[in-house]
Amino acid sequence: MYNLARQGMMRGSGGLRRFDEYFRVYPMVMAPGAERPELNYGSKIFLPPSALQKISQLHVQWPLMMELVNGEKERFTHAGVLEFVAEEGRAYIPQWMMQTLQLDVGDMIQVKTTSLEPAKLVKLQPQDVNFLDISDPKAVLERAFRNFATLTKGDVFNFEYNDDVYEMAVLEVKPETTKMGVCMIETDVSVDFAPPVGYVEPSATRGGSGTSTPRSGNTAGGRVGGGGGMPAGGVLHSQGTMAQSINYDAIAPNATTAAAGARAVASHFLSEGHKLNSKKGSKGPSPKPSTPVPESSQHIVPPPRRRVNGPMPLRLPPNKLFFGYEVKPVKTDADKEAEMENAKRPHFAGQGQTLRGAVKRKGDGGDKEKGKGGDKKTAGEGQRLDGRKK
Numbered sequence: 001m002y003n004l005a006r007q008g009m010m011r012g013s014g015g016l017r018r019f020d021e022y023f024r025v026y027p028m029v030m031a032p033g034a035e036r037p038e039l040n041y042g043s044k045i046f047l048p049p050s051a052l053q054k055i056s057q058l059h060v061q062w063p064l065m066m067e068l069v070n071g072e073k074e075r076f077t078h079a080g081v082l083e084f085v086a087e088e089g090r091a092y093i094p095q096w097m098m099q100t101l102q103l104d105v106g107d108m109i110q111v112k113t114t115s116l117e118p119a120k121l122v123k124l125q126p127q128d129v130n131f132l133d134i135s136d137p138k139a140v141l142e143r144a145f146r147n148f149a150t151l152t153k154g155d156v157f158n159f160e161y162n163d164d165v166y167e168m169a170v171l172e173v174k175p176e177t178t179k180m181g182v183c184m185i186e187t188d189v190s191v192d193f194a195p196p197v198g199y200v201e202p203s204a205t206r207g208g209s210g211t212s213t214p215r216s217g218n219t220a221g222g223r224v225g226g227g228g229g230m231p232a233g234g235v236l237h238s239q240g241t242m243a244q245s246i247n248y249d250a251i252a253p254n255a256t257t258a259a260a261g262a263r264a265v266a267s268h269f270l271s272e273g274h275k276l277n278s279k280k281g282s283k284g285p286s287p288k289p290s291t292p293v294p295e296s297s298q299h300i301v302p303p304p305r306r307r308v309n310g311p312m313p314l315r316l317p318p319n320k321l322f323f324g325y326e327v328k329p330v331k332t333d334a335d336k337e338a339e340m341e342n343a344k345r346p347h348f349a350g351q352g353q354t355l356r357g358a359v360k361r362k363g364d365g366g367d368k369e370k371g372k373g374g375d376k377k378t379a380g381e382g383q384r385l386d387g388r389k390k
Helices: 002-015 048-056 096-100 129-133 138-149 243-246 257-265 332-342 368-374
Strands: 020-027 044-046 065-070 075-083 090-093 110-116 119-128 149-151 154-162 164-174 181-183 190-191
Touching: 075 149, 090 110, 096 154, 119 129, 129 164, 138 154, 138 181, 138 190, 149 164, 164 181, 190 332
Parallel strands: 020 090, 044 075, 119 190
Antiparallel strands: 020 110, 044 090, 065 075, 065 110, 119 164, 149 181, 154 164
16 A cells, blocks of 8 residues: 555656646737847747746756647647746747747647757758848858757748748658657757759750750650750750850950950040141140249150950959859970970971962073074064164
8 A cells, every 4th residue: 555655646746747837828029028029030938937936846857848739720849938027827939839830819828848859950941942042051040040949840930031031841850759849959950951942943945044064855755866956965055144144255365356346445535636727737836834834843644555455354243253264274294395396397498489480580591592692683573664773
């Protein structure tokens, strides 16, 4: 009998080890005190001071974790306690918890203590594709998790970043337990991401992407490249969409379009003016200054020189980078030796030839014939009618 009574007392005392109460739930924006909107982006709640008094009399595990249960909807989640400042009979929780538990303002909720394992892995899914615009999501989530004491599988929590609110669904937590919740306090957790809701993989359309990556060819009856048309290796574009949008051909270092345009306007309005009615070479009287200025103090400012060659400036929209400039490899020793051998070879060593053939020069053939034949007349030489010599 003594042993049975002792076991009954132990069972009774064991029941008192867990805090289990019902409260009327209200959103965090209705909590007493100064307005603190950042409390909506976390997993901590407010309870009345009487709850602290009861918890202090129990042997509970710290840090204090609470299980929130909506019995009517059969939904539950977990939370930590931030302060015991709520009115008696009330509990204040973040807005996203009310949506997860499907609660309205003033509904009854069951709050009881529990224990959770430290988180090792959390798999999240952004609820909007705008989450992809965050440049460093890891740092952003590390800062957001400072306000979270727990995470439960099935939660859809939110956090604020740069005046925007992002929603995140918890798809998986590890270690896996029957409570489906983990503790986020003083733990090293790894975060994995699923594709955001509404995200669509970019489709490889024919001639529509403009990327420089070879795409797969047409498939006809399960065969690559069947039926003619696109080759099996796909179409390889010389430029991507970034190079086309900034008109890289015109601003490349070896481009001649921009340099030619700069040279065309380089001489505009840089020379002295000329009067339309002045004669060429006439010198008009030059105006003299009213106050004599010494020659040493006269500084002639040269006209600004305009850049007519070389790479043009690259102006891009904010948060965009371009890595498309051509890369010139460093010359190896073999390349340098080949250039030296090419420089030593004789250039333009042959004799020039004309299409009309050889042309006689004065004093070459005509003087010899005169020395041998004297004043012999050629067959085609003309004669005068009066018998005079030419």
